[in-house]
Amino acid sequence: MSDLLTLSNVETYYGPVMAIRGVSMTVRTGDVTCLLGANGAGKTTVLKTISGAMEPQKGEILFNGESLKGLAPDVIARRGIAHVPEGREVFAFLSVEDNLKMGAYSRRDSRVASDLALVYDYFPVLRDKRRQSAALLSGGQQQMLAIGRALMLRPQLMLLDEPSLGLSPKLVAEIADIIVRLNQEQGVTVLLVEQNAAMALSRSDFGYVLENGRIVMEDKAAVLADAPDVQEFYLGMKDDGVRGGRRWKKRKTWR
Amino acid sequence: MTDAAANALMIDGEKTVSALFARRVEEDAGKVALREKDFGVWNEYSWADWGERASAVAHGLWHLGLQRGEVCSVAAEVCKEWLFADLGIITAGAVTNGVYPTDASNQVEYLINDSGSTFYFAENEEQLDKVLEVRANTPSLRYIIIFDMEGLRHLDDPMCLSFDALLELGRRHREQAPSMWQESIDQASPDDLMILTYTSGTTGPPKGAMISQRNMLFMMANLTDCLGFDEHDEQLGFLPIAHVAGRMFYVFSLIASRSLVNLIEDPETAMSDLQEVAPSVHFAVPRVWEKQYSMIAIKLKEGTAFGRWAFARALRSGEAIARHALAGERAGLLARARHLLWDKLVLRNVRILLGINSARWLSTAAAPIAPDLIAWYWALGRPMYEIYGQTECTGIATANRPGATRLGSIGKACMETDVVLSEAGEILIRGPGVIAGYWNKPEKTAETIRDGWLHTGDVGRVDEDGYLTIVDRMKDIIITAGGKNITPSEIENQLKFSPFVSDAVVVGDRRPYLTCLVMIDLDNVTKFAQDNNVPFTNYTSLCHAEAVVELIGQEVEAVNSRFARVETVKKFRLIDQLLDAEDEELTPTMKLKRKVVNEKYAELIEAMYR
Numbered sequence: 001m002s003d004l005l006t007l008s009n010v011e012t013y014y015g016p017v018m019a020i021r022g023v024s025m026t027v028r029t030g031d032v033t034c035l036l037g038a039n040g041a042g043k044t045t046v047l048k049t050i051s052g053a054m055e056p057q058k059g060e061i062l063f064n065g066e067s068l069k070g071l072a073p074d075v076i077a078r079r080g081i082a083h084v085p086e087g088r089e090v091f092a093f094l095s096v097e098d099n100l101k102m103g104a105y106s107r108r109d110s111r112v113a114s115d116l117a118l119v120y121d122y123f124p125v126l127r128d129k130r131r132q133s134a135a136l137l138s139g140g141q142q143q144m145l146a147i148g149r150a151l152m153l154r155p156q157l158m159l160l161d162e163p164s165l166g167l168s169p170k171l172v173a174e175i176a177d178i179i180v181r182l183n184q185e186q187g188v189t190v191l192l193v194e195q196n197a198a199m200a201l202s203r204s205d206f207g208y209v210l211e212n213g214r215i216v217m218e219d220k221a222a223v224l225a226d227a228p229d230v231q232e233f234y235l236g237m238k239d240d241g242v243r244g245g246r247r248w249k250k251r252k253t254w255r
Numbered sequence: 256m257t258d259a260a261a262n263a264l265m266i267d268g269e270k271t272v273s274a275l276f277a278r279r280v281e282e283d284a285g286k287v288a289l290r291e292k293d294f295g296v297w298n299e300y301s302w303a304d305w306g307e308r309a310s311a312v313a314h315g316l317w318h319l320g321l322q323r324g325e326v327c328s329v330a331a332e333v334c335k336e337w338l339f340a341d342l343g344i345i346t347a348g349a350v351t352n353g354v355y356p357t358d359a360s361n362q363v364e365y366l367i368n369d370s371g372s373t374f375y376f377a378e379n380e381e382q383l384d385k386v387l388e389v390r391a392n393t394p395s396l397r398y399i400i401i402f403d404m405e406g407l408r409h410l411d412d413p414m415c416l417s418f419d420a421l422l423e424l425g426r427r428h429r430e431q432a433p434s435m436w437q438e439s440i441d442q443a444s445p446d447d448l449m450i451l452t453y454t455s456g457t458t459g460p461p462k463g464a465m466i467s468q469r470n471m472l473f474m475m476a477n478l479t480d481c482l483g484f485d486e487h488d489e490q491l492g493f494l495p496i497a498h499v500a501g502r503m504f505y506v507f508s509l510i511a512s513r514s515l516v517n518l519i520e521d522p523e524t525a526m527s528d529l530q531e532v533a534p535s536v537h538f539a540v541p542r543v544w545e546k547q548y549s550m551i552a553i554k555l556k557e558g559t560a561f562g563r564w565a566f567a568r569a570l571r572s573g574e575a576i577a578r579h580a581l582a583g584e585r586a587g588l589l590a591r592a593r594h595l596l597w598d599k600l601v602l603r604n605v606r607i608l609l610g611i612n613s614a615r616w617l618s619t620a621a622a623p624i625a626p627d628l629i630a631w632y633w634a635l636g637r638p639m640y641e642i643y644g645q646t647e648c649t650g651i652a653t654a655n656r657p658g659a660t661r662l663g664s665i666g667k668a669c670m671e672t673d674v675v676l677s678e679a680g681e682i683l684i685r686g687p688g689v690i691a692g693y694w695n696k697p698e699k700t701a702e703t704i705r706d707g708w709l710h711t712g713d714v715g716r717v718d719e720d721g722y723l724t725i726v727d728r729m730k731d732i733i734i735t736a737g738g739k740n741i742t743p744s745e746i747e748n749q750l751k752f753s754p755f756v757s758d759a760v761v762v763g764d765r766r767p768y769l770t771c772l773v774m775i776d777l778d779n780v781t782k783f784a785q786d787n788n789v790p791f792t793n794y795t796s797l798c799h800a801e802a803v804v805e806l807i808g809q810e811v812e813a814v815n816s817r818f819a820r821v822e823t824v825k826k827f828r829l830i831d832q833l834l835d836a837e838d839e840e841l842t843p844t845m846k847l848k849r850k851v852v853n854e855k856y857a858e859l860i861e862a863m864y865r
Contacts, residue, residue, distance in 0.1 A: 058788070242384055
C-alpha cells in the first residue's frame, strides 16, 4: 500500500506559541489512522495544518506525492481532502440537504445526485429531516451531517476531528461503525483524531500518540492498545496496586 | 592525638552530631534553618522547629517500641520531613538508612531485609505502595510512616500511620517523659552507628556503608574547612538525600555551620527554584553542571551572531582573569577594567540565568567531570571546586579549595586524612572519615578496608605539587587487544561535554579497538532534528535518523581528534530506548551503569566488532 499523506517535520504556531513541534507522520492509502492525545496536545492543529486552515512555519506535507505548501484550503479540498471539524460546524441556517450540497460545491461531475442518495443510505435520519434547518438537528445528527457533507466531496482522505465529542456511547459506536464502513465500502482513507482512545484504537489500522506537540509513539493500533503507557494514560486501565485504588501515575516512558 | 586531630573530631566542643544538633536547637532557636517551597510559597522552619519535630519523631518512635541501634529507612525526595525524621531517628540513638525514591519494590525489599529495618518512612502513596507490595517478605518491618497522606484518607492498616500522627504520639509521649530526648542525646557516643548508606555494588548486591557519629562529625569539620561555610550561607537542596553528597550538604553541613537550606518544591522545578533562590554557595553533581552548560550552548546557537560574538569575547576575558586567579595572582589593571565591562554586560546575565550569580563558590563531586567544564564556570566568574571522596570515607578525602586549586585534579588531601597511592596506583585513604565497614558483610569489609586503609578502587596519580588526579576506576581501565591501557572515563567525559550527548560508555577491553554506546540528550537532539528538518516520530526513530547518527558521529570525531590514534573510538551506536531513572541501566542520578550497559547491550556491542 502506498503513502497517501506524509507529514515531515511540520511546525505550526499560534502567534509565538509553537503548537506542533516537528511532527512527522504517514497515512497510508486505504487505512484508518488515528491520532491520539490529551487536551492541548496539538491534534486539531495537525488537522488544520493538513487542510490548509493553518499555515505551517516549517516542514512539508505531501499528498499523493505532491506538496501542499502554500495552497489555499479550498484548493486542498479540491485535491481530495475533506475536513470534518471539531464541533461539526454545520451551516445552521441552511437545510440539511443544502448542507450536503455545499459539500459538493466544488464538483462539476454528474454523480452528485447519486452521492446524495448514498449519503442518505448511510444516514437515513438525514433523509427524513432533509427539509429541516440543520440547527434543529441533535448533536449526533449534526455529526452525521458533517460527515455526510464531507463525503459529498468524494474525498480520497477524510480528516475527522473528534467525531465522538459530546455524543452518547451508543451514538459513538454507531458513528464509529459508519466511519469503518465508509473506509471499507467507499475506499475513503481516514485520519481520525480522538480523545476516545478505546474507540479510535479499536477501529484503526495504525495509530500515533501526540504529546505536547510531538509524536511520542507510533505503531499498529493493536500494538498500541497493548502498550502499558497507552493503557494507563489513554485507556484508563491500570492495576489498582496492592491497596486498591492506586492514584499516583507512573512515569511515561512511551514504550 | 595532635590538637588538630582532636579539633577535627569536635565542633564547638561537641563530639557527636546529636549533641551538636541539640546545641544548635538551643542556641539558635529563632534562626531559620530551612525553607521549603510549597505551592509556590517558601515556608520557614527555625532550628527550634526542627528540634521540636526531631524530638517528637524520637518520642513517637520510642512510643512505638524503637530501641537504640535499630535501623529506620526513609524513602523520599528531598523534603523537610526527611530532615525532621533523619535527626529524630539519630537523636533517638537509632540509625537512618536512605532509600532512593526511584528504587523499585524488589530493591526496597532487599534494602529493608539487608538493613533489618523496623520502621519505614514513605514519602507518599507511590512510595507506600512499593513497600506494601513486598511487606509479606520483610519480617523485620513493624511500622510504615507516611509523610504525605494525599489520596490516603481511607487508608486503614494497623501497620501504617501518618507522619503527623507520629508527631502527635511523640508529643504525648514527651509530656510523660520530658527529659528522655536529652538523655538519649547525652548517651550518644562517637562510635555509635548513625547512618547507613547503601552503595550500588558493581559486583554483587548493594552494601550498607556504616557511617558513625565520629565519621560524620569529622566530615562536617572537613567540609567547612575545605570550602568554607558560615551562618549566613544559603543553599538550594535539590539532590537526593539518600546520596551521601546530598546528606553532607543539605543536612549535616547546616548543623556544622548553622547555615540554611532551601528545599525545592519538586525535582522538576529545580532549575527555576535555583534561579529564584540564587544560593550563596552551591553544590551539584557533574550531570547538573553539564545540563546547565548545554542550556547556554543551545541558547547561544539560537541567538544572534552578535550575541555569540559578545559571549565568546566575554568568556575569553573571563578566562584570562580566571587563569590569573588560579595561579594566585591578579591580572593587570587594563585586563581587569576591560573584564569589568564584559562581566557587567554579558557574564553577569548568564550567571543570573543559571542561578549562580550570588554564589561565592560552586562545588562538584560524586562523578568525574571534564576539566574544561570547570574552567568554563571559572571563566563565567565563579570558582568551582572539585572534591573527591566515597561513601566509605564519608564523602570527602581530597579537595580543591580557595587558593589551592588545580583544574582537572581532585585537589590535595583533607586535614587529618592520609591519601597515598599503592604500587598499582590505587588511591588508599586513611583517617577519621573512613568507615568501620559494611553492615553485616565482614568479607566485603575485609576486601575494602585493610589495616585502616580504604582501598578506593580508583587509580590516581600525584603531581609534583601534591595535587591528586583520578585516572579512572581500576576495574574500568581498558586494556585493548593490542595491550594498550586506556582510561575510558577521560574519553567519556569529553563526549558528555557535547550538548547532544547525555552519557556514553566506552567499550574495548581485550578488543582490537574502542567502541562506544551513546545515550543522546533528548531535548537537544530533538531540537536539532526539528531545526534541521529531520523527520522522526518516537525516540527510537530519532536515534535511527541518519542525520542524528551523523551528528553524534561528528561529536565523536571531534573528541577523537584530541586523543592518540589507539585511543580513538572507531565505531559507536546509540541506545535507542528512552531510559528512565527506574531502569536498571541508570543510576538515580541518570548516569549509565557500565556493567549493566555492557551486559544489556552485549548484542549491540558485538555488532560493532563484526
